[in-house]
Amino acid sequence: MKLKSVTATGLAALTAAALTGTAMAAPSCGADPVVMNAYFETGFPLPSKLAEEFTRQFPNVTFDIKEDQFANMMENSPRILSEDNAPDLIRLPSMSDLVANELLANLDGYFTEFGWDKFPPSQLIQLRVEEGGRPRGAGSLWAMGLNYSMTGVFYNKELAAKVGMTEPPKTLAELDALLQKAKDAGLVPIMQFNKGTGGLAFPLQDLMGSYGPPEPVNDWIFQKDGATINTEANLKAAEHLENWVKSGYFAADTNAIEYFQMMSRFTGGEGLFMFNGDWESGNLDKNFAGKFGFFLMPPAEAGGRHAAMSAPLTFGIGAKAAHQDCAAFFLNWVATNEQARQINVEVGGSNPGGPADLPIPAVTPGSVTEATLAAGNVVATENGAMDFIANATGAIFAAGWTPELQKLVGGVQTGKGLIEAVQAEYEKELSR
Amino acid sequence: MIDRTNQIAGAAAAAPAKSRRRAGIGRRTAIAALLFAAPAFIMYAAFVLVPLAMSVFYSLQRWDGIGKMRFVGLNNYLIVLTDADLLQVIGNAFLLAAWFTLIPVVLGLAVAAAIREHLGGPFGTATRTILFLPQVIPLVAAGIAWSWMFANTGLVNQALRGIGLEALARGWLGDFTFALPAVGIIGAWVLLGLCTMLLVTGITKIDPSLYEAARLDGAGPWDEFIYITLPGLRQELGVCVTVTVIAALASFDIVYIATGGGPGIQTTVPGLEIYRLAFAHRQVGLASALAIFLMVLVLVCVLPIQWLTRVRR
Numbered sequence: 001m002k003l004k005s006v007t008a009t010g011l012a013a014l015t016a017a018a019l020t021g022t023a024m025a026a027p028s029c030g031a032d033p034v035v036m037n038a039y040f041e042t043g044f045p046l047p048s049k050l051a052e053e054f055t056r057q058f059p060n061v062t063f064d065i066k067e068d069q070f071a072n073m074m075e076n077s078p079r080i081l082s083e084d085n086a087p088d089l090i091r092l093p094s095m096s097d098l099v100a101n102e103l104l105a106n107l108d109g110y111f112t113e114f115g116w117d118k119f120p121p122s123q124l125i126q127l128r129v130e131e132g133g134r135p136r137g138a139g140s141l142w143a144m145g146l147n148y149s150m151t152g153v154f155y156n157k158e159l160a161a162k163v164g165m166t167e168p169p170k171t172l173a174e175l176d177a178l179l180q181k182a183k184d185a186g187l188v189p190i191m192q193f194n195k196g197t198g199g200l201a202f203p204l205q206d207l208m209g210s211y212g213p214p215e216p217v218n219d220w221i222f223q224k225d226g227a228t229i230n231t232e233a234n235l236k237a238a239e240h241l242e243n244w245v246k247s248g249y250f251a252a253d254t255n256a257i258e259y260f261q262m263m264s265r266f267t268g269g270e271g272l273f274m275f276n277g278d279w280e281s282g283n284l285d286k287n288f289a290g291k292f293g294f295f296l297m298p299p300a301e302a303g304g305r306h307a308a309m310s311a312p313l314t315f316g317i318g319a320k321a322a323h324q325d326c327a328a329f330f331l332n333w334v335a336t337n338e339q340a341r342q343i344n345v346e347v348g349g350s351n352p353g354g355p356a357d358l359p360i361p362a363v364t365p366g367s368v369t370e371a372t373l374a375a376g377n378v379v380a381t382e383n384g385a386m387d388f389i390a391n392a393t394g395a396i397f398a399a400g401w402t403p404e405l406q407k408l409v410g411g412v413q414t415g416k417g418l419i420e421a422v423q424a425e426y427e428k429e430l431s432r
Numbered sequence: 433m434i435d436r437t438n439q440i441a442g443a444a445a446a447a448p449a450k451s452r453r454r455a456g457i458g459r460r461t462a463i464a465a466l467l468f469a470a471p472a473f474i475m476y477a478a479f480v481l482v483p484l485a486m487s488v489f490y491s492l493q494r495w496d497g498i499g500k501m502r503f504v505g506l507n508n509y510l511i512v513l514t515d516a517d518l519l520q521v522i523g524n525a526f527l528l529a530a531w532f533t534l535i536p537v538v539l540g541l542a543v544a545a546a547i548r549e550h551l552g553g554p555f556g557t558a559t560r561t562i563l564f565l566p567q568v569i570p571l572v573a574a575g576i577a578w579s580w581m582f583a584n585t586g587l588v589n590q591a592l593r594g595i596g597l598e599a600l601a602r603g604w605l606g607d608f609t610f611a612l613p614a615v616g617i618i619g620a621w622v623l624l625g626l627c628t629m630l631l632v633t634g635i636t637k638i639d640p641s642l643y644e645a646a647r648l649d650g651a652g653p654w655d656e657f658i659y660i661t662l663p664g665l666r667q668e669l670g671v672c673v674t675v676t677v678i679a680a681l682a683s684f685d686i687v688y689i690a691t692g693g694g695p696g697i698q699t700t701v702p703g704l705e706i707y708r709l710a711f712a713h714r715q716v717g718l719a720s721a722l723a724i725f726l727m728v729l730v731l732v733c734v735l736p737i738q739w740l741t742r743v744r745r
Contacts, residue, residue: 075711101499103498195603195605195691195692252602255694255695257584257606394714395712398708398712398713399708399712403693404696407695409606409695410606410608410695410696
């Protein structure tokens, strides 16, 4: 219904423009005062910084920003979006349920009006959902990325020198050798969180990308019919991770380390490697300049294809929101405005996305941000982007990956058992 | 005779009038009583009975909390009773109940018996105050503080390393064997104050002459405890056990803060699972069924305790 009415509006506008022979005016915020109702995630300053800059450029638009923890957003977003005063801009933890319940504005009209077809299609694929909520990866556009983040391996340069690492490993075997050297040198080879939420999902998914192509993983995340996580490549990846655990490459108390403890311990010099995302690049460059580096997870075989978890920082527009045009204009501005892109890279540390022909804003040479942006290019060129395996269903992270990865670290689960248990949970959730 | 007849007739005539008046007063009293009870009843109905009825209703549906509901009968209850993970979660609550109940009650009894003779003095006041302090600290704050103490570099591991037991140091809340006992200790610490307070107060009600008589008969401190203190505290013990068992079975805050239910589902309790099912899995029906089951479970556990510890007349 929603889709039809938006498409109809778009068609009417197109026809009107064609008939009058004038260029069609893309939606905007207008000149009247607008207060945008925004709902952002606590602890991530990028959206608020962008909103500030937007108000500077368009003084009639101000933002009423409410913030919440990611876990709370996960729980609250359907109710907040179903209220009359639904947010114009909202950070979306997941989309399928919201689309199925018609709580998000369909962005297909804006896609045409703003010319988002100039964006690389792979950038927007994760933001597409078929009506009814599944599968993802096809169908209408329901959200946009504020930027496009990616995971890989951060390393401590001083400790890397200690174990004789002169350049990033080119194969999985080389990475294994470095881990063993670190272990032998009495260092913690990998500092990773696994309490609260399963942080070992990062190295696991990177290993999946090393062993196999990203497409089957994406199919599983997008809930395509018959997709399974229990593939030969993923099994190898999980068994490899199990070996890392058994070899003592993770800190002994990994199951008791939360994300922020991991960050403070890694930046405090504990741990050679950390599997994490480029959303930390800005922080590392600002507070620990020159101390850390980043490389993409190497493929299993030399010269193989690189793959990485790469996901948009997803923002949607409420179906009941009052200022949908202005919100869409803001999302388009974030991807295309020069200052916005500069802020995006400096504060967010991630690829700002947008049309393929726009240059990536300049960053300090030798910085972590430079390394992550370059890695982003490699992933884009090799078409190696995977959505996060935790996003497959609303509860797969809490009920599948997290407990099973904690069991793996606790020595009460095997790699094979882990993959089978998660697949069983996935099927159970889709059937209920 | 006439007078008497008149009297009788008068009495006969007055009787119905009197009973009518009494009936009128009775009705008025009943209405007044209802009016007095109404505000409390309306609040109780609005915040307890209606939500309870709604939970029962939801528990028979399949519903994501937003879209359309679908009636599924008792299917959700069947899942609660057959799903291996949910059964482990319920089992965890009972394991936790042992920690939440035994430690505070036993230690509370010991403290109460020990300070019985010094209750009036500054020592008794100081002991009671110190032991009651955890009770005034919010559960979330207690959970956070204890998480720090149980962390790798926390106080517990520092102490172990300090006395040369480095090999025992670990991330307690992430350990498959020790996470649940660690959470149990946090709960026991919180509830110890309440139990001590109740038991110390109860012990002051016991007639001191009983202790004197027992001593004259040659009873030692252990006999005094077994034959005077323990029976005298029957009701207070009933309250302590009831409150701590409910705190364990319906626990949420401490577990949510300290472990989030991990590692694995080692410390996941029904309260946490209900919250997750409803808001993360969006299975409001199943969450409601588990909630109703938990309520029945609490009643099944608490009613026998109440019966056992009631004062027999």
